[in-house]
Amino acid sequence: MKRFIGFVKKEFYHIFRDRRSxxxxxxxxIAQILLFGFAITNEINNVDIAVLDHSKDATTKEIIxxxxxxxxxxxxxxxxxxxxxxxxxxKGQVKAVLNFENxxxxxxxxxxxxxxxxxxxxxxxxxxxxxxxxxxxxLQQYQLELNKGTTTPYQIVSQTRMVYNPELKSVYMxxxxxxxxxxxxxxxMMTSISITKEKELGTMEILLVSPINPFQVIIGKVVPxxxxxxxxxxxxxxxxxxxxxxxxQGSLFLLGLESVLFIVSALALGILISTISKTQQTAMMISxxxxxxxxxxxxxxxxxxxxxxxxxxxxxxxxxxxxxIIIIKGIMLKGVGIQYIWKExxxxxxxxxxxxxxxxxxxxxxxx
Amino acid sequence: MDNDKVIQxxxxxxxxxxxxxxxxxxxxxxxxxxxxxxxxxxxxxxTAMKMLIGISxxxxxxxxxxxxxxxxxxxxxxxxxxxxxxxxxxxDDLTVKENITFFGGIYGLSRNVxxxxxxxxxxxxxxxxxxxxxxxxLPLGWKQKLSFSVALIHDPKIVFLDxxxxxxDPITRRQFWExxxxxxxxxxxxxxxxxxxxxxxxxxxxxxxxxGKIEALDTPKKLKxxxxxxxxxxxxxxxxxG
Ligand SMILES: Nc1ncnc2c1ncn2[C@@H]1O[C@H](COP(=O)(O)OP(=O)(O)OP(=O)(O)O)[C@@H](O)[C@H]1O
Ligand SMILES: [Mg+2]
Numbered sequence: 128m129k130r131f132i133g134f135v136k137k138e139f140y141h142i143f144r145d146r147r148s149x150x151x152x153x154x155x156x157i158a159q160i161l162l163f164g165f166a167i168t169n170e171i172n173n174v175d176i177a178v179l180d181h182s183k184d185a186t187t188k189e190i191i192x193x194x195x196x197x198x199x200x201x202x203x204x205x206x207x208x209x210x211x212x213x214x215x216x217x218k219g220q221v222k223a224v225l226n227f228e229n230x231x232x233x234x235x236x237x238x239x240x241x242x243x244x245x246x247x248x249x250x251x252x253x254x255x256x257x258x259x260x261x262x263x264x265x266l267q268q269y270q271l272e273l274n275k276g277t278t279t280p281y282q283i284v285s286q287t288r289m290v291y292n293p294e295l296k297s298v299y300m301x302x303x304x305x306x307x308x309x310x311x312x313x314x315x316m317m318t319s320i321s322i323t324k325e326k327e328l329g330t331m332e333i334l335l336v337s338p339i340n341p342f343q344v345i346i347g348k349v350v351p352x353x354x355x356x357x358x359x360x361x362x363x364x365x366x367x368x369x370x371x372x373x374x375x376q377g378s379l380f381l382l383g384l385e386s387v388l389f390i391v392s393a394l395a396l397g398i399l400i401s402t403i404s405k406t407q408q409t410a411m412m413i414s415x416x417x418x419x420x421x422x423x424x425x426x427x428x429x430x431x432x433x434x435x436x437x438x439x440x441x442x443x444x445x446x447x448x449x450x451x452i453i454i455i456k457g458i459m460l461k462g463v464g465i466q467y468i469w470k471e472x473x474x475x476x477x478x479x480x481x482x483x484x485x486x487x488x489x490x491x492x493x494x495x
Numbered sequence: 496m497d498n499d500k501v502i503q504x505x506x507x508x509x510x511x512x513x514x515x516x517x518x519x520x521x522x523x524x525x526x527x528x529x530x531x532x533x534x535x536x537x538x539x540x541x542t543a544m545k546m547l548i549g550i551s552x553x554x555x556x557x558x559x560x561x562x563x564x565x566x567x568x569x570x571x572x573x574x575x576x577x578x579x580x581x582x583x584x585x586x587d588d589l590t591v592k593e594n595i596t597f598f599g600g601i602y603g604l605s606r607n608v609x610x611x612x613x614x615x616x617x618x619x620x621x622x623x624x625x626x627x628x629x630x631x632x633l634p635l636g637w638k639q640k641l642s643f644s645v646a647l648i649h650d651p652k653i654v655f656l657d658x659x660x661x662x663x664d665p666i667t668r669r670q671f672w673e674x675x676x677x678x679x680x681x682x683x684x685x686x687x688x689x690x691x692x693x694x695x696x697x698x699x700x701x702x703x704x705x706x707g708k709i710e711a712l713d714t715p716k717k718l719k720x721x722x723x724x725x726x727x728x729x730x731x732x733x734x735x736x737g
Contacts, residue, residue: 133600137589144588144629329582335550336578338570339601 130339134347141321142351148321151312152355156363159305172434174258175203177221179212182231186241190283193269194225199261216248216290217461219453222433223247223258240282249289250460254431259287302367303455304428306360307389307448311422313356314390316414318349318397323410326401345490349394356390357383376462382455385468388475389451393418395482396447402489422448450475501526501653501684502547506556509542516542518707519556524653524686529679531698532688535735538704540688541581544655547686548578561652577646577654581661581688585642587631591622594630595645602649616644636667643674647683654678656687660694672697692728701727703734710734 142148176194180187195202203221206212212224226244228234235241245262247255266283274280322345325331334344364382367373375382396418404410423429425439426448432440443449450471457463457471465472502524509517517539524530534540545551547560549569558565561575585594592613599609617626620640630638639659646654656675660668672694679685687698695701695715702712711718711734715727722730 129606130600130603133597137586137593137597140589140593141586328587329580329584330586332550332580333578333584333598334601336548336573336576337598337601338573338603 131343131347134339134343135350138321138348138351142355148317151317152359155312156305156309156359157366159308172199173201174199174223174254174431174433175221176200176223176225176258177204177206177211177215178202179206179209179224179226181229182227182233184230184232186232186235187227190227190243190266190269191225193265194262197261197265212246213290217463217467219457221248222251222254222431223262225262235281235283239279240284242284242286245285245287247287247289250456251431255289259285301428302363302373303452303459304426306363306386306455307426307428307452308419308422309359309363310356310386310390311393311418311448313359314352314393315397315400315418316411318352318394319400319404319410319414320407321352322348322398322401323404323407327406341490342487345398349398352394352397353387353390356393357387360386360390373459375459377458377464381465382458385451385454385458385472385475388472388479389447392447392475392479392482395479395486398486399482399489402486421446425449426452428452445478447475447478450478499525501561502530502686503559504547504556505558507543507546507553507558508555509539509546509551510554515707517546517553520702520704520707520709521556522702522709522712524684525699526652526684527679527682528699529675529685529687529697531695531701532686532704533692533695533701533731534688534704536690539707540704541657543704544657544686544688547572548576548655549573575652577649577651579642579646579654579656579659581657583635583638583642585630585638585645588629590629591617591626591633591641594641595648598645599648604649612648616648620644636663636671639663639667640671640674643671647678651683653684653686656685658688658690660689660691668694692726692731695727695731703731705734 142152178191180191191202194200204215206215206224209226212226215221215224224246226246228242228244231241231243243266245259247258249255263285266285270281270283322331325334325348331344335341360383364375364379368375397414400410400413400417404413421442425432425435425443425446427443428448432443432449435443454468454471454475457468461467500523502522504523505521506519507517507521508515508519520543532540532544542551546553546565547558549560549565549572553565560572563569563571563575565572586597589597595613595616596609599612604612617623620637622637622641625633625637630641633641643654643656643659646656660671663671668691675685675687675697687694689695698715700712700714701718702709703718704710711721711730713721718730719725719727722733724730724733
C-alpha cells in the first residue's frame with residue numbers, strides 16, 4: 128500500500144509538471160464547453176416520429192401522407208392520447224410528435240385556419256430545431272397547393288413545443304457530449320501516453336525489474352487518472368449547472384456511477400493502446416484517430432445517429448461513448464432512472480469487461 | 496549449487512524469430528566479483544542481461560541468479576538484484592530526492608531507511624546543492640552516478656550495469672569505477688557491460704561476446720597472455736577479426 132501511494136504521488140508529479148497534460152486536464156473542459164456551446168446545425172434523414180391525430184379527416188391524412196413520403200421522416204407510431212406523448216419520448220422511440228387539433232378540416236374550411244403542434248425532444252435541441260423547420264417546410268408546400276386560385280387563403284398554423292427542456296439552451300445538449308470527450312481524453316489518451324512514455328524512456332523496464340508486480344505498475348499509473356477524470360466530470364457538471372443553469376434532472380449518484388463505469392472502460396482502452404504503441408507519438412495518434420474521432424463523429428454527439436448511413440449506424444454500436452451519451456443524456460436531461468437505461472448500462476458494462484480482459488491479456492503477452 | 500557462484504549460466508539462448516541474438520552462452524560469476532561482459536555493438540550483451548534479470552524469457556538453456564531460477568523464480572531474483580539500464584532511466588521531471596524516494600519505495604524500504612539512505616547518498620555523490628532540482632538539469636555524468644546509486648539503494652546481492660559509462664567523460668568514468676570498486680568491496684557482485692576496453696582492465700574477469708557467442712572468458716591478465724596482446728583492446732581486436 129505504501130508502495131502504491133508512492134507510485135500515485137510520482138504520477139501526480141508527472142502530471143502537474145507537464146504543461147501539456149495540465150492544459151488537457153484543465154483547459155480542455157472549459158474550452159470545449161464554450162466551443163461546443165455554439166449550436167451546430169445538422170441535416171436530418173429518416174427521423175422517427177409519432178402522430179397524434181385528433182381529427183382523422185381527409186386533410187390530416189393528406190398531410191400525414193406528405194410527411195411520411197418525404198425522406199426526412201418516417202412515421203413510427205400513431206398514438207391516441209396526449210399522455211402518450213411523454214411516454215414515447217421517455218422511451219426514446221421518436222424524436223418528434225405531430226399533434227393535429229380536433230376538427231382540423233372543419234376549422235380549415237370554416238375559419239380558414241387550423242393548428243398543428245410539433246412536439247420535439249429538446250434533449251437534442253439541434254435536431255429538434257431542424258425537425259420543426261422541415262415539418263414547417265412541408266406544411267408550407269401543402270398550404271401553397273391548397274391556396275392555388277383561392278381568394279381567402281387557408282392557413283395552417285404550426286406551434287412548436289419542446290419537451291424536457293422548454294427553454295432550449297443548446298449548451299445542455301452538448302454537456303453530455305463534452306463530458307464524454309473529456310473523460311475519454313483524460314482516461315484513454317492521457318493514460319496511454321503516460322504508460323508509453325515510461326516505455327519510451329526506459330523507466331518501464333526499471334519498474335519491471337523491481338519486485339513490484341507489473342499489474343500494480345499499471346494500476347498505479349491509472350489511479351491518478353481515474354481521480355482526475357472524476358474531478359473533471361464534477362467540474363463539467365458544476366459548470367453546466369452554475370454557468371449555463373442546466374437543470375440536472377436525474378440522480379447525481381447514478382450519474383457518478385455511470386461515469387466511473389465509462390472512465391474504467393476508457394482506461395482499459397488506454398492500456399490497450401499503450402500495449403500496441405512503442406512511442407508516445409503513436410499512442411497519441413491511435414488515441415486521436417481510433418478513439419476521439421469516433422467519439423466525435425459516430426457517438427451521436429454532433430451528428431444524430433439516425434441520420435447517418437446505415438453502415439455507420441451499425442458501427443456506432445461498438446462505440447462505448449454512444450451508450451454513455453445515451454445514458455447521461457437520459458439522466459441529466461430527462462431525469463430517468465436506471466429502469467430506463469439498464470440496457471445501455473449493461474452494454475457499457477459488457478464492453479468494459481471485454482476491454483479489461485483484452486488489455487490484461489495483451490499486457491501479459493507484452494511481458495513475454 | 497555452488498554457494499560461491501551467484502550467477503550460473505548454461506547454454507543460455509535467445510532467439511528473435513530465426514535470429515539467434517544470444518547463442519548458447521555458458522559462464523559463472525563468483526560472489527563479490529566484478530565481471531566484465533564485453534562485446535561489440537549488437538553482440539547480444541543487453542539481450543543476455545535481460546534474461547538474467549528476469550524480464551526476458553530465454554529460448555533455451557538454464558540460468559540461476561542469486562540462487563534462483565530465471566524460468567521459475569524471476570520474482571525472487573528481482574528482489575535480490577539491482578539494474579541500471581543502458582538508457583538513462585530515472586525520471587527527468589522528478590527531483591534527485593524524489594527519484595531516490597520513489598525507487599526506495601518500490602523496493603519496499605521504509606520511510607526512515609529511505610531518508611537515511613537518501614542523505615548518505617546525496618552527500619557521497621556531492622549532490623547537496625541540487626538535491627531538490629529536477630534530474631533533467633543535471634549533467635549526464637551526475638545522472639549516471641545517481642542512477643547507479645539508485646540501483647544499489649536496496650543493497651542487492653548482484654548489480655547489473657548495462658554500459659553505465661556510455662558517453663561519459665573520462666574523469667567521471669574513473670569516479671564511476673571507484674564507486675563500482677566500493678560496491679564490490681562491500682560484497683556486491685557487479686555484472687557490467689562496456690564498450691571501453693580500458694575499463695575491461697578494471698574487471699576481475701571478463702567475457703568477450705561475438706555474434707551472440709562467448710568467445711573468450713578469463714582474467715584480463717590471462718586473456719592478454721592467451722592472445723599474446725599488450726592491452727585488452729588488442730585482445731578484443733584479435734577476437735573480432737576472427
Ligand atoms: N526484441 C528484439 N527483437 C528482435 N531483435 C532484437 C531484439 N532485441 C535485440 N535484438 C537484436 O539482437 C542483437 C543483440 O542486441 P543487443 O541489444 O543484445 O546487443 P548489445 O550487445 O547490447 O549491443 P549494444 O552494444 O549496441 O548495446 C541485435 O542484432 C539486435 O538487433
Ligand atoms: Mg546493449
